Amino acid sequence: MSADASAAAELRDLADAGRLVAEYPRAGELVARLSGAELLRAGRLLARLDTEEISRAHPGTPLVTIGVTGHGTLGALAPALTAQLARHGLVARPVLADFDNYVFDLLDPAGKLNAARPDLVLCVLDPMIVFDEVPVPWRPEDVERAAADKIGLLERLAARFAETPGTLVLNTMPLLRGHTGQLVDHRSRARLGAVWREANTRLLRLAEDNPSVVVLDLDPIVAQGVPVSDERLSIYAKAHLTDDLLFAYAAEIGHLARQLTGRSKKCLVLDLDNTLWGGVLGDDGVEGIEVGDGYRGEAFLAFQQVVRQLGSQGVLVAAVSKNEPELVTRALREHPRMALRDQDFVRIIANWQPKHDNLNVLAETLGLSVDSFVFVDDSAFERELVRRELPGVAVVDIDGEPAWHRRSLLRDGWFDVREVTSEDRVRASRYRDETARKSFLDSFASTDDYLRELGVHVRIGPVTEAEVPRISQLTLRTNQFNLTADRLQPGDVLDLMKDPAALALAVHAGDRFGDHGLVGAVLARRDGDLLRIDNFLLSCRVFSRSIEEACLSWVLRHARDTGATSVVARYRETPKNRRVADFYPRHAFFPAGGEGDVLTFRHPLTEIMPPPPHIRFDEIHEGDRP
Amino acid sequence: MNDLEDFIALVRDELGVPVAVEDAGRALHDLPGWDSLHLLRLVTVLEARTGRSISVIDLLEAPSLEFIYGLAATG
Numbered sequence: 001m002s003a004d005a006s007a008a009a010e011l012r013d014l015a016d017a018g019r020l021v022a023e024y025p026r027a028g029e030l031v032a033r034l035s036g037a038e039l040l041r042a043g044r045l046l047a048r049l050d051t052e053e054i055s056r057a058h059p060g061t062p063l064v065t066i067g068v069t070g071h072g073t074l075g076a077l078a079p080a081l082t083a084q085l086a087r088h089g090l091v092a093r094p095v096l097a098d099f100d101n102y103v104f105d106l107l108d109p110a111g112k113l114n115a116a117r118p119d120l121v122l123c124v125l126d127p128m129i130v131f132d133e134v135p136v137p138w139r140p141e142d143v144e145r146a147a148a149d150k151i152g153l154l155e156r157l158a159a160r161f162a163e164t165p166g167t168l169v170l171n172t173m174p175l176l177r178g179h180t181g182q183l184v185d186h187r188s189r190a191r192l193g194a195v196w197r198e199a200n201t202r203l204l205r206l207a208e209d210n211p212s213v214v215v216l217d218l219d220p221i222v223a224q225g226v227p228v229s230d231e232r233l234s235i236y237a238k239a240h241l242t243d244d245l246l247f248a249y250a251a252e253i254g255h256l257a258r259q260l261t262g263r264s265k266k267c268l269v270l271d272l273d274n275t276l277w278g279g280v281l282g283d284d285g286v287e288g289i290e291v292g293d294g295y296r297g298e299a300f301l302a303f304q305q306v307v308r309q310l311g312s313q314g315v316l317v318a319a320v321s322k323n324e325p326e327l328v329t330r331a332l333r334e335h336p337r338m339a340l341r342d343q344d345f346v347r348i349i350a351n352w353q354p355k356h357d358n359l360n361v362l363a364e365t366l367g368l369s370v371d372s373f374v375f376v377d378d379s380a381f382e383r384e385l386v387r388r389e390l391p392g393v394a395v396v397d398i399d400g401e402p403a404w405h406r407r408s409l410l411r412d413g414w415f416d417v418r419e420v421t422s423e424d425r426v427r428a429s430r431y432r433d434e435t436a437r438k439s440f441l442d443s444f445a446s447t448d449d450y451l452r453e454l455g456v457h458v459r460i461g462p463v464t465e466a467e468v469p470r471i472s473q474l475t476l477r478t479n480q481f482n483l484t485a486d487r488l489q490p491g492d493v494l495d496l497m498k499d500p501a502a503l504a505l506a507v508h509a510g511d512r513f514g515d516h517g518l519v520g521a522v523l524a525r526r527d528g529d530l531l532r533i534d535n536f537l538l539s540c541r542v543f544s545r546s547i548e549e550a551c552l553s554w555v556l557r558h559a560r561d562t563g564a565t566s567v568v569a570r571y572r573e574t575p576k577n578r579r580v581a582d583f584y585p586r587h588a589f590f591p592a593g594g595e596g597d598v599l600t601f602r603h604p605l606t607e608i609m610p611p612p613p614h615i616r617f618d619e620i621h622e623g624d625r626p
Numbered sequence: 627m628n629d630l631e632d633f634i635a636l637v638r639d640e641l642g643v644p645v646a647v648e649d650a651g652r653a654l655h656d657l658p659g660w661d662s663l664h665l666l667r668l669v670t671v672l673e674a675r676t677g678r679s680i681s682v683i684d685l686l687e688a689p690s691l692e693f694i695y696g697l698a699a700t701g
């Protein structure tokens with residue numbers, strides 16, 4: 001029995017035994033092994049479970065409420081979303097609106113959809129949304145008019161949506177042969193194509209200036225050969241999009257949901273022999289491995305180029321390989337045709353240890369969780385071992401055809417984010433600076449000496465508009481030093497900036513080895529003579545430098561200087577943030593009760609600790625002060 | 627899909643509806659957990675399984691699973 005078939009069988013056994021709720025995390029691991037029809041079947045099994053019961057049994061498993069509305073029959077999306085979210089360790093709670101009711105659904109705050117307070121609202125668009133409005137007979141101009149009206153309506157709906165929490169997902173509408181074929185002349189057909197694409201372009205552009213909107217481009221999915229429509233189901237049942245297309249759409253939503261809940265993947269860990277190049281370095285030597293030349297060499301080069309492309313956008317690239325380290329370094333430095341060089345990797349681990357052990361070491365040195373790793377290896381043995389030992393790692397299956405490596409890596413959008421920030425583009429070099437810091441640390445007898453010589457400087461000040469994407473990203477990506485795990489979309493951060501009672505502070509840091517960039521945030525709110533700290537975040541890259549103490553001291557002094565009599569702060573425990581459970585009590589806050597799963601702490605502002613002596617505050621212009 | 631039993635097993639597996647052979651003659655809307663969307667899924671599943679096109683209208687108007695089996699078996 002193949003591994004996938006055995007996963008499907010185990011899942012069915014769990015279902016038969018009535019254990020799916022109790023074993024939901026295991027069910028998610030099994031679902032992650034499935035694809036195609038098996039994955040959909042799993043979705044149907046899981047869709048019958050009570051999401052409230054799953055949440056009660058597994059409070060650490062994030063629940064994502066997904067409102068579904070649109071023009072046609074969309075019921076098939078519910079099991080597809082259930083399966084796709086389960087494979088990322090999430091629980092989907094789909095809320096299906098009534099048939100073809102999207103305008104009302106999006107506008108009415110008390111309607112079924114908005115009342116469910118969805119994290120994501122999917123407004124699924126299909127070609128019939130326009131063609132249902134076109135008179136018969138029609139010309140391209142009629143389609144142009146109908147499309148312009150619809151897109152105008154959607155633009156207004158999206159603008160209204162920006163005022164509610166959550167993210168609105170729209171999609172482009174594929175153009176069907178059944179429509180173009182009704183025009184007998186090529187000139188009109190071309191005109192229809194242009195009109196149609198202009199409408200889709202307007203849709204795609206909606207995401208540019210509306211931070212609450214995501215627009216999925218369905219063209220690349222359709223180009224892979226996913227059928228858009230079955231005329232029978234479209235006409236008889238108003239199911240205008242096929243199950244296959246909705247399923248592919250749900251996969252994209254799975255990646256979006258993963259990011260919304262702070263589970264995005266951050267690091268791509270690659271095997272080397274027959275993954276990044278052809279052949280075995282130890283046997284074939286640096287000159288003998290295949291990359292760049294020959295059929296297979298071209299395929300490996302193409303794969304390396306994709307890895308480099310991902311690396312340029314903030315994905316950390318590491319290698320874990322059973323090899324001699326010197327030989328690996330020589331290959332990456334000296335082979336004339338490599339697209340990836342040793343400096344493109346944040347870490348290269350070459351030894352003979354089991355790969356899961358190496359992944360744990362890598363996670364520790366990078367300050368990341370293994371759950372944020374994507375692992376690529378051509379050896380089924382290594383992949384199975386990692387899957388079994390480290391179920392949180394996303395494992396990409398590749399095989400002996402290197403031309404497919406690229407497709408396999410990209411298929412799942414493991415590193416999808418809403419927006420690439422300037423921070424992302426320099427992330428890898430910042431992790432590499434860390435190596436220099438570590439060897440600097442080794443030259444000191446005590447941590448205090450080290451910190452004094454490190455020359456840490458911190459700048460704290462109001463969030464600027466340019467920093468909005470990065471602040472949102474910090475709330476979405478940061479898990480360990482995140483006092484509440486409240487996740488904010490870019491639109492939520494913008495709302496905070498506009499709110500006169502809110503105090504949104506960005507923390508920048510640097511030291512003698514370089515600039516860390518925007519590494520933290522304090523999100524607070526004035527409430528009479530109280531300052532309430534809603535959340536406090538710090539990137540794991542700058543832990544153990546007391547930057548958080550410096551910032552807390554700054555915030556407390558700022559609160560006192562602006563008339564506050566005390567500061568109240570919140571902590572909500574998550575599976576990842578226990579290390580900061582005593583952050584407030586350790587800094588002279590007193591327990592002040594709590595509400596639900598949130599604990600609150602109060603600082604009376606009578607005595608405020610000074611910032612740590614090794615930290616220097618950079619001046620910010622007076623005009624920038626809150 | 628050789629007989630009614632196979633077909634019922636397929637409905638159980640593919641749609642996740644807990645039905646037995648005894649339910650084959652019952653009205654679809656009396657089956658526990660049944661909804662009209664299952665018919666749409668059945669079109670796809672049956673056509674893939676039998677390699678034949680089936681009449682969607684007949685299927686959408688079918689009163690029972692037994693009737694749908696007849697449609698799929700005779701093509």
